[in-house]
Amino acid sequence: MYDIVNGLINTTFGWNWPGWVIALISHLLVTTLLFAIAPFQMLFLTYYERRAIARMQDRIGPNRVGPAGLLQPIADGVKMFTKEDIVPAAADRWVHFLAPCVVVAPTMLMFAVLPWGPGMVPVDLNVGLLFFFAISSISAVGLLMAGLASSNKFALLGAMRAVAQMVSYEIPAVLSLLAVVMLTGTLSIVQLIEAQAGLFISSADVPGVPDLGLGWFIFTPVGLLAFIVFFIAALAEGERTPFDIPEADSEIVAGYMTEYSGMKFGLFYLAQYVLNFLLCAIAAVIFFGGWQGPGVGWLYDRAISPANPDGNWVFNLLAGFLGVFYLLAKTYAFFFVMVWLRGAFPRLRVDQLMDFGWKFLIPLTLVNIVSAAIWVALLRWGPEQGITFTQNWTPILRWGVAFAVTLAVNIVAYIALARIFAASQAEQGRIDLDEYRDTLTATLR
Amino acid sequence: MATVIQIIFGLIAALIVGAAVMVVTVRNVIHAALWLIACFFGVGALYLLLEAEFLAVVQVLVYVGAISILILFAIMLTRQVTGEGVRQLVGGWRLWLTAAISALLFAVAIVPTVISHSWNVPAPPAPPGTPEPLAGVAELGRAFVYEFLLQFQVAGVLLTVALIGAIVIAFEERARRRRVLTLAEEHELRKRLAHPPPVEAPAGEPAPAPRATPISEGEVQQ
Amino acid sequence: MNTGKLAFPMPLPAGVGTPSAPGGLEGQTSQEKPVRISVRRSRVDGCSTKDPAMFKTEELQINIGPQHPSTHGVFRMLVTVDGETIIDLKPVFGYLHRNHEQIAEQNTYLQNMPYTDRLDYFNSMANNQAYAMAVEKLAGIEVPERAEYIRVLMVELTRILNHAGALGFLINDMGMWQTQLAFGMREREKILDLFEMASGARMMCNYFRFGGVVRDLPPEFMPKLKELLVAMPAFVDELERLLRENEILMQRAEGIGILPKELALAYSVTGPVLRGSGVPYDIRKAEPYSVYDRFDFDVPVGSVGDVYDRFLVRIEEMRQSKRIIEQIVEQLPDARGGHINPRARQNVRPPVGDAYARIESPKGELGFYLVSDGSPRPYRYKVRAPSFINLTPLGDMCRGYKVADVVVILGSIDIVMGEVDR
Amino acid sequence: MPRLSPEELRERMARDLPGAVLEATPLRVAPPPAHGPQPAPFVTSDTVVAAGQIVEAALYLRDTLGYAFLSDIAVVDYLADGIFELVYRFYTIEGGDGLVLKVRVPRETPEVPSLTPYWPGANLHEREAFDLFGIVFTDHPYLRRIYMWDEFEGWPMRKDFPKQGDKYIGAEE
């Protein structure tokens, strides 16, 4: 964006504005664009979800407002805006007011590091991935504020559940990403995407693989397991079924949102759906190559880029469109999976949720990190790191061996941990009456 | 550019100081915690201003995302949440003592830094080729495993020990907690109290308890 | 008979025998506290904490209902929780109370028939049958064979639709976003279409009369019914495939809300709740009424008595009901008599006396007790409502489980507030 | 175990529980009309048990005869005779007809021993009877109104409860 604005102002018009003004203008433009896109995503996702889940239940879904019900979210928004804004008398007014803002702001900030297409990233932070998750953890503060300020038991319970869940599931999410970070050795999201060129085998791992933009991490055992864990954790962070416990309407009416109405309620919804979108997008970016796909790399090679300053801008446009298309297609596909899960699963209980996160997912991700280390050792390390036996292997053989070993490790770990987890769950509810016989007898009598 | 940064720095500093003042003056503990979060945020922004992105992000991740949540949880779990509670601070000379000790500790940390630092404003331009000071992720990581290995390991062990200790305390706590028997467990217990089971009763299988009267026994046994 | 024999035969002294006091107002504590047991007190005494009260969690009273999404109507549960564990639960009724029995005593016998529809508005046909049977018993009216077949057909269809709906609501309470409910409702709609064809109304059927049913089945009824019987196994199989081995559902349902076999009978529960606890008591078999003695069908029972067992028992009962309907379709053409006894007067004026008739309604034993004083209005009209009595063990069943389990346990009992509050 | 008819039940109970079985006096049910045909008196074939011994009788049914399932407790207000009749209905899970115990208590002092300590399932039945008829079940652990609110006065299912008007909307309504 800086390049475009710079080219437009200083080259085309020849105004020679200083660099920081250009930067300010371009950043403002990008921010405005993102702020326009984010609510649109939310509106579209609500419609998309309702239509998709209706189809799963043999219904049609919203189909009255606009063609095929497309304007339904607009109508809902209008309804939200025109509703009365009720603040409970016992509420902590300022905190109650600030909470939705604190929830929405970080989700918006997360857009800052999300690459949309080749060369289309608002900020290429070298700690982008970390930034993404650091910022996402802030919204927990907002949820807690909402729960505390509402002075409602259900809201408090919901907020506690929500925060506990978000904090707990951040760990497996980050740990699973850590495995991928180990594979590439970078935290920059742009570089993560660029490492996923290739055809089922990343061209970073095996040089000479044709680049069709399909060297996604999902095709490695480490990436597959990391993706599964990350997606489950994303479900929990985005409060989606089967982890939508903070707003389990059958238990604690609407959780932390119970005492909110009107547009404040709408803001919570906005934050939630934008967060879901972002989580799907980041899953697509990290494990499915983001904008990578057949053709994008080829197009971008011929476009104007820092590496290739005298390319053709038409290819810029084409690569951008194709990249955004790939990214959005993957994102919406993941969101469809979220909706699909919502249609197919009941929700877990809150203690089962915690157990699942701490006793199953985190050990699994730890094993996965070990796998990632094996992978890196087999593929990258040489005699200088002390690995000598792979010296004479061809790259494809090294890749194959690494694939087989990590696959075996992961499958064995999955099955073993699942067994252990199931056994511990079964054991948990049991009380050994004989052991406590004397104590219990005293209390019963 | 420098002026802009100066202005931004001034704003952030004002935010930090203002928030810190609010933390110690505001009467509602929850509000105090929220002001503290604002303070953390300002510090993170300050790091960002220093182009220490990693530190800034870690500040947000650790302090805002974790520590403040911990504080809020602690407040929520230990006091009457809904009421505007009176702050439970020590008063009188104890208060002053506490303040003095805190100030002293802070001075111990800050004074050497202040004294030892060469306050060149602006900083001299670094000669090209020198690596960035501990700001980059890679440098930080390398420093942890080479220069500060011992400290890093000690801190890691300490944290692990603390974690294990917390688990132990929680387990003790859980075991100590009042447990409510479910209907089935209570029934089972009463059965066993009335009729001690044979020594080798298979676990999970209710012990065959003889019942007092013929009818109930037969009808449910089928 | 010595006093020792007066104790409950099962080991059931004070704590269970005097249940933890359902109902009542806030702040009212029952005389019998639920059992709370401190385990391993000695181990921590010298340990980490000096002040034992420091870690004591607070007991919190939560009102679930009367306006709560998953209380199946206006029903309130006063829940005392310790953390997330329930230590006491008191159901509070009466928000839908309209004194149905008093209304019925002001009406003539026939006028009560549409009012029975409104008791358990899911199963109006079953309510009609119980009431019609009671009046027929009281007034000595005979029912032709064909009418009995039609009645049984309708009640078995009702059972299928009730279980389809109840399982859907149960799963919905577990948080599965209405998918199973939508599937169940789809099957229910088909059955309601059949009801509409026969009786003219979908839910408030008002189809039964003393001595038969109001009109014969229309000619297009049987083909549609046969079509439905084709779809029914597919529906049940799909339900099983969707949910039966679903790990999340098993986690939510297994071992939750156990009502032990020995206690189920003492708590007077009936229907799938009783059978889920493993007691094979089905009035259709125990005291065959109407023409139930002519059909082959099994009685499914559970083994543990938890939510999962009740879930499975309901699924199996749908299959058995389908079996009965298939036999009805075979036997109906041979049945003699019209749809109603032509000599039965609808404005009955039964002789002085009393009568009790009960049926196995989809929710349990539904009984009507009528006392006649010789006038055209019942002198006493009492409904033995299965949903109401099945709520008796709710408070005890929920004790010791988590808050989130309450809605599941309640959903597995399958209540309809129109019948609970009457 | 052979199923019992009411007559056999009376016989056996008279033998095993002396004094528990009372003679079933015919009831008038309704006040006799001034004109027209007089309704017949209500003669029940079921076993009428003394109010004080209902617990023993019920336990006899359960423990000795095997009728362990308490299905229903109904109350009938025989205003003309000045009594309440409680109808207890017992079944066995082996099937077949149930047995009925009837208890008659005077309308002025309707007190019956509670079955709830022995059948937890009697709890809601008895509370309903208390709420709607004002039958006091002694030894009931939690005898409170169940349908009506606690401050409600009167027993809405009694035959002499006013059918129109109450203290909230006034007799005019």
Next chain:
Amino acid sequence: MTVKIERGQIVTVERGKRTARRLPGMGLLDGMAVVWKHWAGSFRKNQGFNDIHGVFTYEYPEERPKLPEAYRNMPILLYDDETSHELCTSCFQCERICPPQVIHMTQAKDPATGKPVPAVAEFVIEYDACMSCGFCAEVCPFDAIKMDHEFELSTADHQKLTVFKEQLNRPISYYERIAPTMWAEVRDGAMKKLQGNIKRRPDVIGMAPNLAEKIAARRRELEAAAAAATAPAAPAAAPAEGRKLTPEEKAAKLAAIKAANAAKKAGDTVEPPVAPAGAAPADEKAARLAAIRAKNAARKGEAPDAPPVVAGEPAGEAPPADEKAARLAAIRAKNAARKAAEGSDGAPVEANVAATEPAAAPPAAGAATSAAEAATAPADEKAARLAAIRAKNAARKAAGGGSDAAAPTTTGNVDSGGPGASDDAALS
């Protein structure tokens, strides 16, 4: 002791994993497969009863379900297309059997002789309280009342749900269209009975009032016949039903009907205060008068400069409070009268009925009239209420006195045991 059952067995349901799957998570995948199948199948319509896939939504306003013949929603009254005579003969069967008691009717009277005619003068059904049980249609011996298939009755105007004869009337052809076989079963008998009834209906009584031109034509015909016969000109009192009624009139009519019924139940012991002017029984007329006057008084109190209601003006003009007040008054009067009737039957004296002292009270209806006239308080509803209370008290007193005084002489209603007996008679 084992429980044995016949023709079947006791099966213990099988818990948990049935198949030999050991891989955890397969149950979840199974569930997802089922949902996927539904999603994939949802791009076609549901095929019918034996299909469990496909969209089964009715897109309602455009796509309407086909209602079966037996479908019942709300009762309607039938009239004959050819003669435009109504089938109803006001036999009161439906009114008696109606469980929520929402059917009210008055029988038509021959204006010349004052004798009742087998036709209905006014017929009111309160749709808002109707429970669609269909008893009225079942019990009707003339097949005049049938259940409609129209179900879109929702309205913002509650008053519209009190439905009068004009709106209830449907031609037989309409019913034949919605329920051909059910009509075919009863057609012959119904038409035969109708022919018999038409013969006993003078003038235009019994013709559907919403067919104004038919009535006019019939009247011309009758006049022509009368002129031809040079008979004395019949008093061609235009029946009220001939024109469109204003809401006030409707309300008054309803009140009158209710009051009349109530008075009838109270027994024939009430003496009319004013000389009977017409052929109607005195008490009924007096009650109607009372209701109308009460309403008038209420209106007067409410707004002296209320716009004069023009006949035929749409319903929106009239202040609804008046109707409500009048209606309330009528209902209360009715209740009171019924209570009084019960008291006179010798039923146990109820706790709140204090009217046991026999007094030479002014007759009920007269009291009501005077009370209503006196009540000119500004609050219209209050006035009406007051009037109603007074009327009720008077009625109660009158009934008490009447039963005391006239117990030996009255034979009809009081002896036969009150409302119950009459119901019974109707049913049999």
